[in-house]
Amino acid sequence: MLSGGEMIVRALEDEGVEYVFGYPGGAALHIYDALFKADSVPHILVRHEQAATHAADGYARATGKPGVVLVTSGPGATNAITGIATAYMDSIPMVVLSGQVQSHLIGEDAFQETDMIGISRPIVKHSFMVQRTEDIPAIIKKAFFIAASGRPGPVVIDIPKDLTHPEHKFEYAYPETVSLRSYQPSEKGHTGQIRKAARLLLTAKRPVIYAGGGVIQGNGAELLGTLARRLNYPVTNTLMGLGAFPGSDPQFLGMLGMHGFYEANMAMHHSDVILAVGARFDDRVTNTVGKFCPGAKIIHIDVDPASIAKIIPVDIPIVGPVDSVLRELDAQIATQLSAADRASPDIQACSDWWQQIDSWREAHGLWHGRRYGDSDLVMPQDAIKCLYDVTNGDAYVTSDVGQHQMFAAQYYKYDLPRRWINSGGLGTMGFGLPAAMGVKLAFPEMDVACVTGEGSIQMNIQELSTCSQYGLPIKIINLRNNYLGMVKQWQDMQYDGRYSESHYAASLPDFVKLAESYGHVGLEVKDKNDLEGAMKEAFSLKDRLVFVDIFIEPHEHVYPMHVAPNGAMKDMLLSKTERT
Amino acid sequence: MRRILSVLLENEPGALSRVVGLFSQRGYNIETLNVAPTEDESLSRLTVTTRGDVLKIEQVTKHLNKLVDVVKVVDLSEGAHVERDLLLVKVRAVGAQREEVKRTTDIFRGQIVDVGPSTYVIQLTGPTDKLDSFVKALGETEILEVVRSGVAGMARGEKILAP
Numbered sequence: 001m002l003s004g005g006e007m008i009v010r011a012l013e014d015e016g017v018e019y020v021f022g023y024p025g026g027a028a029l030h031i032y033d034a035l036f037k038a039d040s041v042p043h044i045l046v047r048h049e050q051a052a053t054h055a056a057d058g059y060a061r062a063t064g065k066p067g068v069v070l071v072t073s074g075p076g077a078t079n080a081i082t083g084i085a086t087a088y089m090d091s092i093p094m095v096v097l098s099g100q101v102q103s104h105l106i107g108e109d110a111f112q113e114t115d116m117i118g119i120s121r122p123i124v125k126h127s128f129m130v131q132r133t134e135d136i137p138a139i140i141k142k143a144f145f146i147a148a149s150g151r152p153g154p155v156v157i158d159i160p161k162d163l164t165h166p167e168h169k170f171e172y173a174y175p176e177t178v179s180l181r182s183y184q185p186s187e188k189g190h191t192g193q194i195r196k197a198a199r200l201l202l203t204a205k206r207p208v209i210y211a212g213g214g215v216i217q218g219n220g221a222e223l224l225g226t227l228a229r230r231l232n233y234p235v236t237n238t239l240m241g242l243g244a245f246p247g248s249d250p251q252f253l254g255m256l257g258m259h260g261f262y263e264a265n266m267a268m269h270h271s272d273v274i275l276a277v278g279a280r281f282d283d284r285v286t287n288t289v290g291k292f293c294p295g296a297k298i299i300h301i302d303v304d305p306a307s308i309a310k311i312i313p314v315d316i317p318i319v320g321p322v323d324s325v326l327r328e329l330d331a332q333i334a335t336q337l338s339a340a341d342r343a344s345p346d347i348q349a350c351s352d353w354w355q356q357i358d359s360w361r362e363a364h365g366l367w368h369g370r371r372y373g374d375s376d377l378v379m380p381q382d383a384i385k386c387l388y389d390v391t392n393g394d395a396y397v398t399s400d401v402g403q404h405q406m407f408a409a410q411y412y413k414y415d416l417p418r419r420w421i422n423s424g425g426l427g428t429m430g431f432g433l434p435a436a437m438g439v440k441l442a443f444p445e446m447d448v449a450c451v452t453g454e455g456s457i458q459m460n461i462q463e464l465s466t467c468s469q470y471g472l473p474i475k476i477i478n479l480r481n482n483y484l485g486m487v488k489q490w491q492d493m494q495y496d497g498r499y500s501e502s503h504y505a506a507s508l509p510d511f512v513k514l515a516e517s518y519g520h521v522g523l524e525v526k527d528k529n530d531l532e533g534a535m536k537e538a539f540s541l542k543d544r545l546v547f548v549d550i551f552i553e554p555h556e557h558v559y560p561m562h563v564a565p566n567g568a569m570k571d572m573l574l575s576k577t578e579r580t
Numbered sequence: 581m582r583r584i585l586s587v588l589l590e591n592e593p594g595a596l597s598r599v600v601g602l603f604s605q606r607g608y609n610i611e612t613l614n615v616a617p618t619e620d621e622s623l624s625r626l627t628v629t630t631r632g633d634v635l636k637i638e639q640v641t642k643h644l645n646k647l648v649d650v651v652k653v654v655d656l657s658e659g660a661h662v663e664r665d666l667l668l669v670k671v672r673a674v675g676a677q678r679e680e681v682k683r684t685t686d687i688f689r690g691q692i693v694d695v696g697p698s699t700y701v702i703q704l705t706g707p708t709d710k711l712d713s714f715v716k717a718l719g720e721t722e723i724l725e726v727v728r729s730g731v732a733g734m735a736r737g738e739k740i741l742a743p
Contacts, residue, residue: 117594122605126648129593146648181743182590182651306642309635 002172004133004164005034011140012041014174017068019044019441021052025072026112027099030164044470047462049076051434053083057092058398058435061421063442066093066147073099074112082428084154085123089425090240091217093152095143102162116158125153133163137174145178150185151304152217186303189320197299197316198332204273205349207233213240214278214302218322221417227330234357236264238279239409240424247413257285258562259406262364267357268293269570276300278322281311291568301325364574366410377553378528380479384411387449387477390535395447396439400432400456403485406558408451430459436474437466447539454480454508464518467545475538476547481554489557515547525550583637584656584663584733586741587626587644591617595649608640612730627732651743656733663733667711672722673700681721688714
């Protein structure tokens with residue numbers, strides 16, 4: 001016989017949960033006491049509930065397993081909201097347990113009462129309000145199943161305090177399986193559609209494979225590689241999809257979209273067949289929807305039927321899990337290539353296409369025309385390149401949101417899925433450091449870098465304390481330009497350089513001393529000649545968190561950049577003075 | 581284009597708010613909404629009328645289907661169906677108006693379900709446009725209060741919405 005609190009802890013054990021990220025408070029105290037007594041599920045005490053959700057999120061993105069969060073009612077729950085929304089936008093599996101005031105107080109505006117189910121409703125995949133202690137094991141089982149299956153997402157379980165009372169004990173049995181008549185995610189794509197897709201792909205003259213975060217979430221990266229190599233078709237990844245295809249592979253065109261590579265956006269715009277896999281035609285990708293890839297026929301593979309034809313009409317929709325669909329599609333292509341009435345790819349056209357792509361690359365590839373050398377300050381691109389070189393391209397890189405995020409997406413080549421961890425959909429500043437904590441806990445032997453800026457890092461800087469408590473030797477790469485860089489870039493471009501509330505240079509802390517005050521190491525780089533040495537030193541200190549405060553050229557902009565409004569994918573600014 | 585969506589929903593707390601929330605969250609419009617438990621107590625049946633082009637309705641349907649509490653969704657307007665709305669209207673009924681209102685009600689096969697010294701409550705069921713016509717036909721009569729149930733509907737013939 002177990003109490004509600006004990007049931008929660010046992011269920012987490014039975015679910016194989018490695019870490020719970022959380023923060024205690026009144027309504028969650030019975031659960032915290034059960035956690036203490038059982039001593040079976042390690043708990044990471046953050047310094048703010050938002051960080052608990054981001055840390056669980058980082059853990060989930062790196063491992064593919066649901067992240068678990070435990071918070072109290074009221075402010076504990078509302079502080080978690082930003083992190084839940086972040087996970088929801090990027091389809092990250094997460095289970096959030098929130099304490100609630102006692103059942104009989106609900107609706108009475110009790111102390112620390114908030115309607116968590118109501119507040120979180122638009123940003124969760126599903127939520128449960130526990131009404132009977134006996135239901136706890138089944139609800140937790142369902143929550144993990146829903147969070148991780150189909151298109152993953154966060155699930156909230158709100159638990160009134162009285163239902164976790166230590167003296168009220170019930171039988172505990174953790175269900176082995178779940179069956180929900182109203183929730184049956186697709187397990188397989190439609191074979192007829194897959195056959196049609198294979199045929200269309202084989203007749204393409206100017207094909208592009210456009211792969212998104214779904215390939216990573218759906219464990220389809222390897223299969224995508226096999227398929228892309230069989231066809232020798234160019235591949236571009238979305239911001240969320242970086243690592244779905246190896247960043248250093250010559251078949252890779254780089255990221256596409258608003259700050260995508262020139263060759264990727266040009267190839268998309270001029271393509272005749274697009275294979276979209278686990279991507280959702282986000283507005284940061286398409287630019288003006290009416291001008292999107294005018295000559296392209298589109299195949300769209302997605303596990304979520306609602307993603308298909310949401311923004312752009314498609315020619316061949318395939319609803320199903322990315323891995324099983326890609327496997328079947330690859331097999332179909334192999335069959336059609338070897339069949340008697342074999343489909344014959346237009347080898348000449350494809351070779352012309354590659355030539356065209358190579359000439360785009362040569363003309364305006366990423367490093368083309370970058371101005372370097374006139375300042376002693378570090379260029380942000382160089383900082384990322386240096387990080388890539390020093391970590392041998394093998395680190396987990398988390399980021400915050402802004403210019404540094406785009407530089408990290410463009411200049412670090414991610415060869416493996418789950419290595420690039422950022423808030424793509426919601427664009428949450430303050431994500432990077434707590435996410436890095438989750439990653440480091442999951443993979444303690446690996447290098448984990450948090451690329452950030454002095455704006456973002458201050459949104460969850462308190463987590464330096466959590467890193468001390470648990471000894472998390474993360475490397476914080478702070479690209480410091482003394483401005484909210486991306487805001488400044490837009491203000492430069494569209495508001496005649498009126499820096500409305502985007503600078504604060506005089507009030508910034510000494511980050512070196514700040515890091516030291518938490519017991520970490522701080523390094524300052526003010527001259528580009530010191531960059532490599534500092535970076536190497538940071539990564540040589542294996543068991544220390546190192547805050548590398550890099551003073552970068554403050555007026556650098558992120559390019560390429562889509563021309564908006566009314567631009568097509570091919571319409572880009574290539575520098576402060578050039579455009580396509 | 582007006583559409584009638586019929587939704588089979590787990591009879592769980594919060595399920596209705598998820599459906600209603602979805603409409604406001606995604607910018608879809610709800611014209612009428614009708615919901616009640618079915619013969620199976622674990623299920624509620626909800627009928628919602630909305631407007632939108634084919635693409636929009638397809639999106640609404642897909643998003644409804646994504647809700648974990650939603651068991652099934654059909655667009656009744658895609659095929660032959662029966663739709664009924666219930667109207668109660670309270671009118672001022674004095675003098676010659678009493679007879680006039682009674683006559684109009686009879687023409688529409690409505691019923692006067694409450695007779696007061698100077699008021700009638702009239703009940704009428706039918707498709708939305710019939711109820712609209714009736715309200716119009718009341719003409720000069722002073723309408724004091726109107727309440728409608730919202731459309732409830734089901735497909736004709738063998739088509740069944742079941743889990």
